[in-house]
Amino acid sequence: MVELIYQHIISDLKQKIFANQFPDMKLPDERSLAQQYDVSRSSIKRALSRMASDGIIFKKRGSGTFINPLYLKNESVFNYGSGKNLGVSDNFQLNGEKPTVKVLGFDVMRPTKELQRDLFLNEEDFVYKIERLRFFDDQPFMIETGYIPIKLLPKLSSNVLEKSIFDYVQAELKQSVSKSFMSVFAEPSTDKDQELLQLKPNEPVGVMEGIFFLDNGTPLEFSNMRLHYKYMKYNSFVSVE
Amino acid sequence: MVELIYQHIISDLKQKIFANQFPDMKLPDERSLAQQYDVSRSSIKRALSRMASDGIIFKKRGSGTFINPLYLKNESVFNYGSGKNLGVSDNFQLNGEKPTVKVLGFDVMRPTKELQRDLFLNEEDFVYKIERLRFFDDQPFMIETGYIPIKLLPKLSSNVLEKSIFDYVQAELKQSVSKSFMSVFAEPSTDKDQELLQLKPNEPVGVMEGIFFLDNGTPLEFSNMRLHYKYMKYNSFVSVE
DNA sequence: CAGTGGTCTAGACCACACC
DNA sequence: GTGTGGTCTAGACCACTGT
Numbered sequence: 001m002v003e004l005i006y007q008h009i010i011s012d013l014k015q016k017i018f019a020n021q022f023p024d025m026k027l028p029d030e031r032s033l034a035q036q037y038d039v040s041r042s043s044i045k046r047a048l049s050r051m052a053s054d055g056i057i058f059k060k061r062g063s064g065t066f067i068n069p070l071y072l073k074n075e076s077v078f079n080y081g082s083g084k085n086l087g088v089s090d091n092f093q094l095n096g097e098k099p100t101v102k103v104l105g106f107d108v109m110r111p112t113k114e115l116q117r118d119l120f121l122n123e124e125d126f127v128y129k130i131e132r133l134r135f136f137d138d139q140p141f142m143i144e145t146g147y148i149p150i151k152l153l154p155k156l157s158s159n160v161l162e163k164s165i166f167d168y169v170q171a172e173l174k175q176s177v178s179k180s181f182m183s184v185f186a187e188p189s190t191d192k193d194q195e196l197l198q199l200k201p202n203e204p205v206g207v208m209e210g211i212f213f214l215d216n217g218t219p220l221e222f223s224n225m226r227l228h229y230k231y232m233k234y235n236s237f238v239s240v241e
Numbered sequence: 242m243v244e245l246i247y248q249h250i251i252s253d254l255k256q257k258i259f260a261n262q263f264p265d266m267k268l269p270d271e272r273s274l275a276q277q278y279d280v281s282r283s284s285i286k287r288a289l290s291r292m293a294s295d296g297i298i299f300k301k302r303g304s305g306t307f308i309n310p311l312y313l314k315n316e317s318v319f320n321y322g323s324g325k326n327l328g329v330s331d332n333f334q335l336n337g338e339k340p341t342v343k344v345l346g347f348d349v350m351r352p353t354k355e356l357q358r359d360l361f362l363n364e365e366d367f368v369y370k371i372e373r374l375r376f377f378d379d380q381p382f383m384i385e386t387g388y389i390p391i392k393l394l395p396k397l398s399s400n401v402l403e404k405s406i407f408d409y410v411q412a413e414l415k416q417s418v419s420k421s422f423m424s425v426f427a428e429p430s431t432d433k434d435q436e437l438l439q440l441k442p443n444e445p446v447g448v449m450e451g452i453f454f455l456d457n458g459t460p461l462e463f464s465n466m467r468l469h470y471k472y473m474k475y476n477s478f479v480s481v482e
Numbered sequence: 483c484a485g486t487g488g489t490c491t492a493g494a495c496c497a498c499a500c501c
Numbered sequence: 502g503t504g505t506g507g508t509c510t511a512g513a514c515c516a517c518t519g520t
Binding site for chain 1: 314358427443446470477479
């Protein structure tokens with residue numbers, strides 16, 4: 001895996017930013033950077049655009065390129081949300097602790113109309129219904145119900161579910177799960193939520209629900225994730241126009 | 242306001258997609274598109290990259306560019322989240338109904354340590370504390386507490402708060418609010434929530450909390466928004482790498 | 483091998499900010 | 502006016518897909 005030029009520039013600039021090599025919070029102008037790195041200005045622009053859309057820097061026409069002080073002061077929040085991971089499911093990273101999984105159910109069913117629409121299925125298709133309870137440090141924090149078309153993973157077996165489905169997909173289909181479309185909202189907890197997630201009756205769940213796509217655009221899974229409210233924090237950096 | 246080439250191409254391709262002019266769900270290859278529009282391939286690539294990061298299309302090296310069927314079937318969901326608006330606060334659009342606002346409080350205070358950090362303030366600075374209750378169709382749905390540095394809007398007056406602060410910022414500072422960093426989570430409702438938002442004791446609030454930035458990267462406002470859970474739905478399309 | 487998208491270059495010209 | 506980022510071009514070469 002060779003490192004592309006603009007990726008190299010991004011890593012290098014990030015490192016320099018953290019090493020405080022731009023004490024005035026201002027990056028050199030694009031033409032100078034192109035000279036320094038001995039690359040074209042376009043490559044610099046590509047690197048800076050990516051960094052801007054990640055919220056690391058702000059570009060201001062006529063003035064220059066400036067470091068987002070929030071990135072320096074609070075870097076951790078930049079490791080979530082747009083541009084870093086999919087924020088959910090198999091991508092959960094809870095500070096190096098070991099997450100575990102308990103499989104609650106593994107069935108095959110006909111998809112509802114809604115599932116047919118979201119996963120691009122016909123009436124003849126079947127889906128797996130996978131119910132799992134996820135633990136963080138022996139604390140249950142998430143009930144996950146996933147629906148995956150059988151035809152995508154005909155050989156899926158229950159022992160895979162104890163580990164990462166996405167890793168299995170990578171190995172089996174040579175594709176990664178790189179896109180998601182999610183809705184995030186809140187609901188009162190049901191009796192089942194309260195039992196499985198050890199919630200008090202007045203404590204809610206956070207819900208993340210949506211579709212995971214493969215690189216090529218195929219919808220892989222419709223997922224409904226009900227989280228203990230203390231564990232749900234969805235971070236996102238948004239930049240318009 | 243002239244329309245840029247790549248913006249024109251995006252609009253045109255979107256329209257063609259909806260007019261079903263690509264029945265095989267595949268766009269022409271980039272070189273052909275460049276010819277058709279009589280522009281360089283780079284401009285086509287710019288347009289397609291934007292559309293891909295918005296989730297409208299999927300590009301697959303070696304094969305071509307494909308339309309996301311979800312975009313056709315469910316266009317509405319693509320009007321939220323990354324790349325379309327900031328999803329919150331003054332940008333709320335609730336299906337053409339008329340939202341109204343009631344100002345609950347308008348004070349000046351010293352920022353806490355946390356506010357100083359998030360809004361890049363010194364100990365000598367002051368902030369406005371603005372509490373508002375937002376209604377949709379005469380239904381209260383959101384308690385909004387915002388903190389704005391006085392030095393950014395020294396002439397802010399209470400009648401502005403009845404309307405849109407962001408519009409006022411646009412007029413006053415010639416800058417728009419184009420970036421935000423938000424955390425989305427859920428909490429049990431407090432007594433105050435229950436009273437103001439007409440919630441039952443077991444019903445939760447959705448919380449959106451974070452910072453709104455101006456174009457140039459200046460943090461304008463720290464905002465905490467507590468929503469009636471039925472009105473909170475945060476949609477986001479995420480694409481990594 | 484032909485076709486497709488990905489990366490990169492070198493350079494022109496434009497729009498905006500600041501002095 | 503000078504300096505900055507923004508848009509756009511024309512073209513080279515690479516990497517992957519499918520026949």
